[in-house]
Structures are given as C-alpha cells and as structure tokens.
Amino acid sequence: MHIKSLKHKYKSGFSIEVSNLKIDDGCINAFVGKNGSGKSTFIKSLIGIIESDEYSIAPNFRAASVRRETSVLIEGSDCFYPTHTTRQNSKYLSSCRGVKATDNYIEYLADALSFKDKIDSRCSELSTGNKRLASIISLLSSRPKYLFLDEPTLGLDFEALGKLHSLLRELVDCGCTIILTSHDLSFVENVSDSFYFVANGSVSKKSTSFDISSLSDGVLENA
Template sequence: MTTHVLVVDGLAKAFGTKRAVRQASFTVAGGEITGFLGPNGAGKTTVMGMIMGLVEPDAGTIEFLGIRDKNRLATLRARIGYLQERPRTYPDMTARAYLRFFAHLYGVPEATSSVREALDRVGLSQAADRRLGTFSRGMQQRACLARVMLHRPEFLVLDEPTLGLDPNGVADMRAIFREMKADGVTLLFSSHQLAEMERVCDSVVFMREGEVIAAGRPCDIAPAGLGQGTLQAEVFEPAAEALRAIASICEIAEGRQVGPQHVRFVLKTSPGDARAARACAVGLLSAAGLTVLSVDAYAPTLEDIFLGLTRPEPSAGRQLAAALT
C-alpha cells in the first residue's frame, strides 16, 4: 500500500490581482522521487513556498509527514530539508566553516563527521577549505545542497537543484538523488533538465498557469494519443532520403527526422499488436527502397509529455488562420 508523505489539497494563492496558484492538489509517495514540472511562471516555486510554510496559502490544506496544522514546521524542522531556487552563501566563509555553522544551528550531533560526510557526498571534499566567494555557481549550489543534507532529513524539497551545474555536476546530482532514495529519503524537486528527471523520477507533477494539470507516473499521464502507433526506424540511408521515401508511402503518416539515420512515423492503420506493426513497417520501408536496420515502437519521452501538456491551446483566430493557409 502506497503511503503518501505529502498531501496537497486545493492550494490557492494570489498576489494582489495576480492568481499565482489555483486549487493545486497532488500527493507525493514516501521513499520516491517526484519531479515538479511546468513552464516558467507556472506557480511551482509558490507551491513549494507554501509547502515549507514560507508563503501563507489563501485556501487549501497541506498534510506533511502526517501533520496537518499551521505549526507543523516546528515539529517537522528536524525531518525536512529545503533548497530554494538561487540560494545564497556567505562568500567569506570556507565551505567547511559554512557547514559547521549550520550544523550548530540545526543542532546536528557529531557535527565534524556530518560536515565531512556532506562535503564528500556533494563532491566538495577537495575544496572544503576554500572560501565560498571563490566557488563557481555550480560549486555554490553543491555547498547549499550539502547544507540541507546535514541533518539527514527524511524529506527534501529542492527548487532547481541542478541550476548552474555542468553535465558532470548534473550526473553527480543524479547519483546523489539515487543514493538518498536508496536510504529511504523522499524527494520533491523542480528542474528544467527533463532528460535527467526522466532518469530518476518515479512520478511527476505538471503545473500550468497556476494549476496542476496532471500528476502520476509518466506512462500514465501522457496526453491521449501521444505516441500511439508511433514507430521509430533506423535505416542505412540518410534520414532526409528516408523521409522522401516515406512521403510516397500512403500507409504512413507524420514522418520526421530524429537523427542522422533515424526517422519517426505513424502507421495510418495499426495492424493490431506492436510486433505486427513493426513487421508491417519493415515491409513498407523495404518496398520503398530503404535498407532497414531496426524498427521499434516509440514511447513518448518526458519532454514529449511536457510539451503536450503545457503548450497553450491555439486560439480560435490562430486555428482559423492555420486552416486558411
């Protein structure tokens, strides 16, 4: 049975006349990694602020680790960690001194070993005695992550934790998230690194214009029809040549290039099962003169789902203009 360690129900928040969040509801399962997605301005940071008690909601409730009252943070402080978007450090402090300072504030037992462990976990052991003012943006982000991990929280809320990290840093962060999940920690984090989210997230929450528009496992929340009947083929010939051949096959629609020798397309009439569809596609492509190396059913990526869910619906005017062109 799934245990929900965070239950958000009907959250709403307005700043003046601007409604930042409208009736947001979702859950986060214990011991899982949940990605929080949406375009800039969707309301994700405001929701995170309300979850952490930094922003007072106008309406709605939050149940966090079984606690559901306004004084919850006093009880939960030792059990949660929060990394804000663009966190600040103290530039004249070394990384080690910075973490020791917060270990003292948190009342962390065995502070010296906890600081050493946190520095090692985020890959800053070699830079521990350098001033934070000399750190790159990505290194400062790592130092801030180490800070929120010092007291070994059960639940981490992270707003853009990979911001400013290079590809190696992002890969290291991914490894950290997996280690924490293996230790039983629950994570809720926002990011625009969709490929990285796809690798680590068990579930996702999508927001658009202040509303939660989908939540759950990526495979369960893809918009209807997204990727349905789509196949991807690798051919020996250049993809541009393959596309020209596909355009002449009446049984195939929506062909597009996705790599130097990879094309994606939809069979107009599905043969029934995936195996039969692949066999049909091989026959059609071969008859068109292409050398087929492989054909596979295509599952939509998190980026496909993100775009499918968050792109605004075209206005009536744009729909009419498109129809007339």
C-alpha cells in the same frame, strides 16, 4: 504527503490552487512546467515561506517539528554564509535543526559530489556551480526527511549532474522524500520517480512517465 487544500492568490490575479493531491513519500517527485507556471510559488506556499490563503497539508510544513526535518533550496538563493566554508556552514545549519553534522558525514557528501578539495574554501571564493554544490551539501548535512530542490542544477556541468543524480538516489534509498523542479529535462527524466505538471497555477495528478506533451503547449521555456 497529502495536500488537502493549498491556495495562494497574488494581487495581480495569478493564483496557485491545489486540492487533494497526494505526493509519494520516499521517492523523487518532479514538478515540471514553463517559466511563470507557478512551480516556485507552489513550493514556497507548500513550505510556508509564502503565507497562503488556504493551507491544509499533512505533514504541516509550518510546524516547527516538521521544519527541523526539512531542507529547502530556492532558485536564486544560496544556503550558506559567504565568509564561511562549506564545512562550517554545514555544521551551523545542522545545529539550527538540532542535528550534529559530523566531519565524516560532511566529507562523505563532499566526496559524493567531487567537492572534497573545496570543502574548506570560503564559499564566496567558489564558482557559480560550486556555490550550488556548497548549498546542497550544507542542506543535506542535517539528514533531512524532506528535501525541496528548486532548480538545483543551475550552473552544474555534466559531471556534477551525474554525481548529484547518484547522491539523490542514495538519499531516497535511506527514506528521504524529495520535491524537485528543474528546466534540465534530461536530469528530471532520469532521476525522478513521479512527475507532476504545473500550468497556470494548477498541478496535474501524478504520472510515472515523463511526457512533455502534458504541458500546456508542449514546450518548456529555457529548457
């Protein structure tokens, strides 16, 4: 993935500006920064949820063909219809991308996250952590080539974090490229291959080791 030019400016004056940034394919890339540093805005601009002032990226995530290969989890959003089950949501969301999600694959994902006994429960009846797992399963059911996860660990206990870690590594082994943000520093450090540090709307070049001192003040809020 190559971000040649990406720029979005809010009326408040805050802006995201990234140029000539290469992100490795086929691995887990973590974007780390304080609250308000621009991580979520960066992801939303990158995938076209936010209309950018400048946008030159390969692949072009605004293109329909690339969107069909992309799944996105945004902080604070659930990727399902609450009155449907995880199985039903997985099949529907996959069909929207032109993919037929089989029961076997949906159950494989659920089993990998210790969710199999809840796969046919209405999503509205699930706990906060299980709603997050339901969203992840629904997104993964289409076997995306590109996966964007903005704070995927919210509400997850230590067992679920370990299961998610293992599943993400399996997806990478199958060729998936993952963009990840999280305030769970332990999870980020353990699961990721490459690290990019976000501060004041800009993104630093890649590092292959986690170094919290690369942040502007060395401390993540709510970490």
